[in-house]
Amino acid sequence: MAEILVSIIVATYNSSQFVIETLESTRAQTWQNIELIVSDDCSTDTTVELCSNWLAVNKDRFTKTTLITVPENTGVSANCNRSINAAQSDWIKFIAGDDILLPNCLAANMKFITENPQAKAIFSEVLLYKNDFSEENFLHIIPGTFPMNIMNPAFTAMEQYQLLLLSDRITFTPSVFLNRNALLATGGYDETNRLIEDYPMWLKLTKAGNKLYFFKTPTVGYRRHQGAASNVSEYELFKPLFLKSVAIRKKEVYPYLPWDIVGSEKHILWVSKIFQKTGMNKKKSFYAYLYKISTIYLNPFRYIVFIKKKVLRLGETNVFYSDR
Template sequence: MNNSNLVSIVLITYNSASYVIETLESIAGQTYKDIELIISDDCSSDHTVTLCKSWLEEHKERFFNAEIVTTEVNSGIPGNCNRGIKRAQGAWIKLIAGDDILLPTAIEDNFEFTKGKDIKILFSKIQLFKMVGDEQVNLSVKPSNHHLLLSKGLTAKKLYHTLLHADLISFTPSVFFNASIFTEIGFFDERYRLMEDYPFWLKATKNGIMLHFMDKLTVLYRIHDQSVFGGAKNEKIVSKAYLRNENFRRDNVYPNYSTFGLLNAKYIYGVNNLLKNLNANSFNRKVHLFLVRYTNPFYWINAVGEKIFGIKNMKLKRGV
């Protein structure tokens, strides 16, 4: 078989017993045939690994290669992704979490879209959903039709500058990689155990690698209490992930900021930290917007600088 046609699906699991069989069935049901399956488990304490081994015994003939990679010590999301990627043999890599679902043509759609194009990182649309009893309830689709990645004339440098201001990629589950990118710029940063995606997008765009987008729905993203988007009724207005990732921003993002940009970022972080216990209802969202924007002096200074004086990227240091 020509390995340029081989797609390695790296299934990332951690205590995924409740949902992983449904994810595995969606992988086996792909219309694309040349697939390798690597299951990378991060020291699950439930019976995820046992379930996966049993499932593979029945379905291993479906794949070019199928195996499980385990560890005796929990290493976090980036480490778990890296273990699976390093075992993969395919020219293309599709990451999928053990509670999400690939639509039947997901791999075929991604592979066909990349033909004849210089693509290293490709995103597509995801459908958020939750289960209410036995019924699947579809929620929003991400990204929206006006997302930055759909802009014409976009460059990697422009993306890098925008991502320095905020992580705008809320549809990471759709990502499809050319395996060569990991040789070119390295793997996920394992220093930040609960965050693999944002550091990688910054590293890629800083190195001139474009983030591409395919306008097709490829992944169903499950909402439950342990998911990134959250499923609890008492969802907070400020995500725990934002507050948790301040160390990453301090080490990797803030050094690129001007004094003005740093003061603005610290102001917003202070407001978010102050409001972190508020529930995400309509009134609290309005309070949050009012404080981070309309009472933010740095927001108005930046607006005046851009609209009246034409100053671009006031928040970043010159030369970044």
């Protein structure tokens, strides 16, 4: 059977330090029928020049290549939408301009899709590295075990949606492999969310009835480095990007959660803002102890949630109070 076309989308912004390594990983795929799209969000370094030169040299490796540029920075969600609209295939593999695809990435995903034709959003394992992809800098596999708390095969899309309302428990986002039509049917990525594109999309997909799938094979290498916005520093209690998720939670989540769970989260956000503004978001023993006391023991809503979970045992009939 002939290989179907698959689109790899390399999303870049000031990625000159790492993007060639990312592009080389697309060229090394065992899957041959590939459309390669590089979508740049107005980089101010040499990213576009590097990508343009690399594509000129390596274009014959791919069925089609496209370089998308814009005159001003629009945010990661808009960058994703531009590349989805440009894609010609039914299947899309996003990769950031500082990460890599393992050689089996496309082939492993397409094998899973052949065996599970109903799947529209597929995740797999991620290899985590520090700074570079050398063997000595390998940290661990994400997730460490099969993520039964969200990818349990018995869960429906609606149950996954409800669990995602409680928290974004998907820590292996770089591995995601998506059906283009399913993405378009949701309306695409919400461009009002300039920095956080993935979590709102998982909510939209599952709410629309698209179950999230997972298979236990590494397909992507993820680089933890100082410049990555999604990384939490080893010196911080929480990543500042956590505070930027408030608008998303207010819009997409709070209207559908019980009031006490919302109250507990708002209390944690309030404490976190104070720690960030006062310079206490540091992994020092006193600050860590104070943060724990403030967000857990001085959080009145947690006691209400505890009573509903452990005393009234509402978790037996209500997923929001379960221990999943």
